[in-house]
Amino acid sequence: DSGVTQTPKHLITATGQRVTLRCSPRSGDLSVYWYQQSLDQGLQFLIHYYNGEERAKGNILERFSAQQFPDLHSELNLSSLELGDSALYFCASSVVEGSAGELFFGEGSRLTVL
Amino acid sequence: QKEVEQDPGPLSVPEGAIVSLNCTYSNSAFQYFMWYRQYSRKGPELLMYTYSSGNKEDGRFTAQVDKSSKYISLFIRDSQPSDSATYLCAMIRFNNNDMRFGAGTRLTVKP
Numbered sequence: 001d002s003g004v005t006q007t008p009k010h011l012i013t014a015t016g017q018r019v020t021l022r023c024s025p026r027s028g029d030l031s032v033y034w035y036q037q038s039l040d041q042g043l044q045f046l047i048h049y050y051n052g053e054e055r056a057k058g059n060i061l062e063r064f065s066a067q068q069f070p071d072l073h074s075e076l077n078l079s080s081l082e083l084g085d086s087a088l089y090f091c092a093s094s095v096v097e098g099s100a101g102e103l104f105f106g107e108g109s110r111l112t113v114l
Numbered sequence: 115q116k117e118v119e120q121d122p123g124p125l126s127v128p129e130g131a132i133v134s135l136n137c138t139y140s141n142s143a144f145q146y147f148m149w150y151r152q153y154s155r156k157g158p159e160l161l162m163y164t165y166s167s168g169n170k171e172d173g174r175f176t177a178q179v180d181k182s183s184k185y186i187s188l189f190i191r192d193s194q195p196s197d198s199a200t201y202l203c204a205m206i207r208f209n210n211n212d213m214r215f216g217a218g219t220r221l222t223v224k225p
Contacts, residue, residue, distance in 0.1 A: 042218060
Protein backbone atom coordinates (compact mmCIF):
# COMPACT_ATOMS: atom_id res chain seq x y z
CA ASP A 1 0.00 0.00 0.00
CA SER A 2 1.58 3.26 -1.20
CA GLY A 3 -0.50 5.45 1.09
CA VAL A 4 -2.00 7.33 -1.86
CA THR A 5 -5.78 6.97 -2.12
CA GLN A 6 -7.73 7.47 -5.30
CA THR A 7 -11.49 7.44 -5.78
CA PRO A 8 -13.46 6.20 -7.54
CA LYS A 9 -11.63 3.03 -8.65
CA HIS A 10 -13.91 2.57 -11.62
CA LEU A 11 -16.15 4.99 -13.45
CA ILE A 12 -18.33 4.46 -16.50
CA THR A 13 -19.93 7.45 -18.14
CA ALA A 14 -21.13 8.74 -21.48
CA THR A 15 -19.60 11.08 -24.00
CA GLY A 16 -20.15 14.74 -23.24
CA GLN A 17 -20.33 14.17 -19.49
CA ARG A 18 -18.11 15.55 -16.74
CA VAL A 19 -16.39 13.58 -13.99
CA THR A 20 -14.20 14.36 -11.01
CA LEU A 21 -11.41 12.11 -9.82
CA ARG A 22 -10.10 12.51 -6.30
CA CYS A 23 -6.68 11.88 -4.81
CA SER A 24 -5.44 11.93 -1.24
CA PRO A 25 -1.63 11.98 -1.09
CA ARG A 26 0.50 10.22 1.49
CA SER A 27 0.56 11.91 4.84
CA GLY A 28 3.14 14.71 4.72
CA ASP A 29 3.54 14.75 0.95
CA LEU A 30 3.06 18.20 -0.53
CA SER A 31 3.44 17.31 -4.21
CA VAL A 32 0.66 15.72 -6.22
CA TYR A 33 1.02 14.57 -9.82
CA TRP A 34 -1.63 13.35 -12.23
CA TYR A 35 -0.87 10.87 -15.00
CA GLN A 36 -2.97 9.30 -17.72
CA GLN A 37 -2.20 5.74 -18.79
CA SER A 38 -3.65 4.30 -21.95
CA LEU A 39 -2.64 1.23 -23.92
CA ASP A 40 -1.17 3.08 -26.85
CA GLN A 41 0.32 6.10 -25.06
CA GLY A 42 1.79 4.73 -21.87
CA LEU A 43 2.02 6.97 -18.82
CA GLN A 44 1.50 10.60 -19.79
CA PHE A 45 2.19 13.41 -17.35
CA LEU A 46 -0.78 15.75 -16.98
CA ILE A 47 -0.14 18.22 -14.19
CA HIS A 48 1.79 18.77 -10.95
CA TYR A 49 0.76 20.68 -7.83
CA TYR A 50 2.93 21.56 -4.87
CA ASN A 51 1.34 22.78 -1.66
CA GLY A 52 -1.72 24.10 -3.48
CA GLU A 53 0.06 25.75 -6.38
CA GLU A 54 0.34 24.52 -9.93
CA ARG A 55 3.98 23.78 -10.73
CA ALA A 56 4.01 22.16 -14.15
CA LYS A 57 1.70 21.17 -16.94
CA GLY A 58 2.19 18.34 -19.34
CA ASN A 59 -0.08 17.02 -22.05
CA ILE A 60 -3.26 18.10 -20.34
CA LEU A 61 -6.22 18.97 -22.53
CA GLU A 62 -8.10 22.24 -22.04
CA ARG A 63 -11.18 20.15 -21.17
CA PHE A 64 -9.28 18.87 -18.14
CA SER A 65 -8.52 20.87 -15.03
CA ALA A 66 -7.16 20.14 -11.61
CA GLN A 67 -6.63 21.71 -8.25
CA GLN A 68 -5.04 20.97 -4.92
CA PHE A 69 -6.92 21.99 -1.81
CA PRO A 70 -5.57 23.34 1.51
CA ASP A 71 -5.79 19.86 3.03
CA LEU A 72 -3.53 18.75 0.12
CA HIS A 73 -6.01 16.44 -1.54
CA SER A 74 -6.37 16.97 -5.26
CA GLU A 75 -9.12 16.65 -7.81
CA LEU A 76 -8.89 16.14 -11.55
CA ASN A 77 -11.93 17.35 -13.48
CA LEU A 78 -12.59 15.94 -16.91
CA SER A 79 -15.32 17.56 -18.96
CA SER A 80 -16.95 17.13 -22.38
CA LEU A 81 -15.71 13.58 -22.27
CA GLU A 82 -14.79 11.78 -25.47
CA LEU A 83 -14.29 8.10 -26.18
CA GLY A 84 -10.54 8.69 -26.33
CA ASP A 85 -10.50 9.86 -22.72
CA SER A 86 -11.05 6.28 -21.58
CA ALA A 87 -7.91 5.43 -19.63
CA LEU A 88 -6.43 4.80 -16.23
CA TYR A 89 -5.78 8.02 -14.34
CA PHE A 90 -3.09 7.85 -11.69
CA CYS A 91 -2.29 10.22 -8.93
CA ALA A 92 1.19 10.19 -7.40
CA SER A 93 2.63 12.07 -4.48
CA SER A 94 6.07 13.05 -3.37
CA VAL A 95 7.46 14.68 -0.27
CA VAL A 96 9.66 17.03 -2.28
CA GLU A 97 8.69 19.60 -4.88
CA GLY A 98 10.77 18.19 -7.69
CA SER A 99 9.95 14.69 -8.85
CA ALA A 100 13.58 13.71 -8.70
CA GLY A 101 12.36 12.23 -5.48
CA GLU A 102 10.42 8.98 -5.42
CA LEU A 103 6.85 9.11 -6.65
CA PHE A 104 4.25 7.07 -4.79
CA PHE A 105 1.36 6.09 -7.01
CA GLY A 106 -2.21 5.33 -6.10
CA GLU A 107 -4.02 2.38 -7.62
CA GLY A 108 -5.65 4.55 -10.25
CA SER A 109 -9.13 5.44 -11.39
CA ARG A 110 -10.28 3.53 -14.45
CA LEU A 111 -12.49 5.72 -16.62
CA THR A 112 -14.60 4.23 -19.37
CA VAL A 113 -16.41 6.60 -21.69
CA LEU A 114 -19.18 4.99 -23.74
CA GLN B 115 10.17 10.20 -32.35
CA LYS B 116 9.26 9.75 -28.70
CA GLU B 117 11.65 11.11 -26.09
CA VAL B 118 11.76 7.73 -24.37
CA GLU B 119 11.52 4.50 -26.34
CA GLN B 120 10.80 1.17 -24.70
CA ASP B 121 9.86 -2.10 -26.35
CA PRO B 122 6.41 -3.01 -24.97
CA GLY B 123 7.05 -6.74 -25.41
CA PRO B 124 5.45 -8.91 -24.21
CA LEU B 125 8.46 -10.80 -22.92
CA SER B 126 8.10 -14.34 -21.60
CA VAL B 127 10.96 -16.20 -19.88
CA PRO B 128 11.31 -19.37 -17.80
CA GLU B 129 11.89 -19.14 -14.08
CA GLY B 130 15.54 -18.62 -13.24
CA ALA B 131 16.37 -16.80 -16.48
CA ILE B 132 18.24 -13.51 -16.67
CA VAL B 133 15.97 -10.77 -17.95
CA SER B 134 17.21 -7.69 -19.77
CA LEU B 135 14.92 -4.69 -20.17
CA ASN B 136 16.00 -1.61 -22.06
CA CYS B 137 15.10 1.96 -22.88
CA THR B 138 16.63 4.54 -25.15
CA TYR B 139 16.12 8.25 -24.95
CA SER B 140 16.79 11.23 -27.14
CA ASN B 141 17.09 14.15 -24.71
CA SER B 142 20.60 14.42 -23.28
CA ALA B 143 19.22 16.70 -20.53
CA PHE B 144 17.82 13.71 -18.65
CA GLN B 145 19.82 13.28 -15.46
CA TYR B 146 17.85 10.94 -13.21
CA PHE B 147 16.81 7.48 -14.31
CA MET B 148 14.34 5.18 -12.67
CA TRP B 149 12.69 1.83 -13.15
CA TYR B 150 9.16 1.34 -11.92
CA ARG B 151 7.34 -1.98 -11.61
CA GLN B 152 3.61 -2.15 -12.15
CA TYR B 153 1.60 -5.20 -11.22
CA SER B 154 -1.74 -5.76 -12.91
CA ARG B 155 -4.44 -3.41 -11.61
CA LYS B 156 -1.95 -1.57 -9.41
CA GLY B 157 -0.06 1.68 -9.60
CA PRO B 158 3.63 1.77 -10.52
CA GLU B 159 6.14 1.42 -7.66
CA LEU B 160 9.75 2.54 -7.70
CA LEU B 161 12.21 -0.29 -8.15
CA MET B 162 15.54 1.35 -8.92
CA TYR B 163 16.85 4.91 -9.01
CA THR B 164 20.14 6.00 -10.57
CA TYR B 165 21.79 9.30 -11.30
CA SER B 166 25.12 8.71 -12.91
CA SER B 167 26.36 6.47 -15.65
CA GLY B 168 27.35 2.99 -14.52
CA ASN B 169 25.75 0.15 -12.65
CA LYS B 170 23.66 0.04 -9.50
CA GLU B 171 22.81 -3.25 -7.88
CA ASP B 172 20.02 -4.11 -5.46
CA GLY B 173 19.58 -7.78 -4.75
CA ARG B 174 18.63 -9.56 -7.97
CA PHE B 175 18.20 -6.26 -9.81
CA THR B 176 20.90 -4.25 -11.60
CA ALA B 177 20.26 -0.91 -13.25
CA GLN B 178 22.69 0.27 -15.87
CA VAL B 179 22.96 3.74 -17.38
CA ASP B 180 25.03 4.70 -20.41
CA LYS B 181 24.57 8.41 -20.92
CA SER B 182 26.92 8.54 -23.89
CA SER B 183 24.66 6.12 -25.76
CA LYS B 184 21.44 7.40 -24.16
CA TYR B 185 20.61 3.87 -23.13
CA ILE B 186 19.45 2.41 -19.84
CA SER B 187 18.91 -1.19 -18.84
CA LEU B 188 17.44 -3.22 -16.03
CA PHE B 189 18.71 -6.75 -15.45
CA ILE B 190 16.85 -9.26 -13.32
CA ARG B 191 18.84 -12.31 -12.21
CA ASP B 192 17.24 -15.59 -11.19
CA SER B 193 13.85 -14.34 -12.30
CA GLN B 194 10.83 -15.50 -10.33
CA PRO B 195 7.14 -15.79 -11.23
CA SER B 196 6.55 -12.94 -8.76
CA ASP B 197 8.60 -10.71 -11.07
CA SER B 198 5.81 -10.95 -13.66
CA ALA B 199 4.72 -7.36 -14.13
CA THR B 200 5.10 -4.39 -16.44
CA TYR B 201 8.40 -2.57 -16.07
CA LEU B 202 8.51 1.12 -16.94
CA CYS B 203 11.62 3.16 -17.35
CA ALA B 204 11.39 6.79 -16.30
CA MET B 205 13.69 9.76 -16.49
CA ILE B 206 13.74 13.38 -15.55
CA ARG B 207 15.79 16.48 -16.20
CA PHE B 208 17.55 18.27 -13.37
CA ASN B 209 15.24 20.71 -11.55
CA ASN B 210 12.26 19.67 -13.64
CA ASN B 211 8.95 18.23 -12.54
CA ASP B 212 8.09 16.49 -15.79
CA MET B 213 8.99 12.82 -15.44
CA ARG B 214 8.93 10.98 -18.76
CA PHE B 215 7.99 7.33 -18.83
CA GLY B 216 8.62 4.63 -21.37
CA ALA B 217 5.66 2.64 -22.65
CA GLY B 218 6.49 -0.24 -20.31
CA THR B 219 7.58 -3.82 -21.06
CA ARG B 220 5.21 -6.56 -19.97
CA LEU B 221 7.20 -9.45 -18.47
CA THR B 222 5.92 -12.94 -17.69
CA VAL B 223 8.13 -15.39 -15.79
CA LYS B 224 6.82 -18.93 -16.20
CA PRO B 225 7.34 -21.54 -13.44
